Amino acid sequence: MGEEISNKQVILNNYVKTSVKESDMSLRTSKILLKIPSGCDGAVLVKNLYLSIDPFILALMKNQELDLPSFTLDSGETVFVSAASGAVGQLVGQFAKIAGSAGSKEKSAFALMKVDLLKNKFGFDEAFNYKEEQDYNAALKRFYHCYKNVYTYLTLKNS
Structure with a gap:
């Protein structure tokens, strides 16, 4: 049997337009069961102690679109x-x-x-x-x- 613990999640509510605002994210707490499935010998559970929002992550939080036109291929096209x-x-x-x-x-x-x-x-x-x-x-x-x-x-x- 596993141990049930409290798990915190940072949820992205809105895509970031300029700089991150508190309203762009929310904190959700839930319960999860810590259990390593059978057959996973040598597996370990890892606990994150800190969460960092680095500049790279900020780029992923923006609503970016491809700068390419879309199209649909017809049957037989190469x-x-x-x-x-x-x-x-x-x-x-x-x-x-x-x-x-x-x-x-x-x-x-x-x-x-x-x-x-x-x-x-x-x-x-x-x-x-x-x-x-x-x-x-x-x-x-x-x-x-x-x-x-x-x-x-x-x-x-x-x-």
């Missing part, structure tokens, strides 16, 4: 993903009829592995190493004759 071997590119490849590129400066086994990974593990219809191409547009046309549908890329915007 999505091209630049940097497809990254985490987001791999996920996109699992949701759409997909074409992607990955790159490595060296003509190495690692570069070949990335392309192979996209095609054989993540289900991309086509993939190529863009670092080996002299003419990027020609490569797109060669591998993806209908690449004009959607071109996906990632940007980090300073706000």
Whole structure:
């Protein structure tokens, strides 16, 4: 059996517009049961002693929107993903009829592995190493004759 204890939660009531106000958050207290599930040998329970709202957390408390237009793909359209071997590119490849590129400066086994990974593990219809191409547009046309549908890329915007 576990021990029942008091648990405090800081709840975000409103997205922060400028600086944090007391009304943007509330404190909720509840009871929780401290019990390590069976089969979790070596597990430990951790107690937080302090809560800090660092500048990074403030950025997460704001209502931010993507600065990109939205769209809906029609059946049969192709999505091209630049940097497809990254985490987001791999996920996109699992949701759409997909074409992607990955790159490595060296003509190495690692570069070949990335392309192979996209095609054989993540289900991309086509993939190529863009670092080996002299003419990027020609490569797109060669591998993806209908690449004009959607071109996906990632940007980090300073706000």
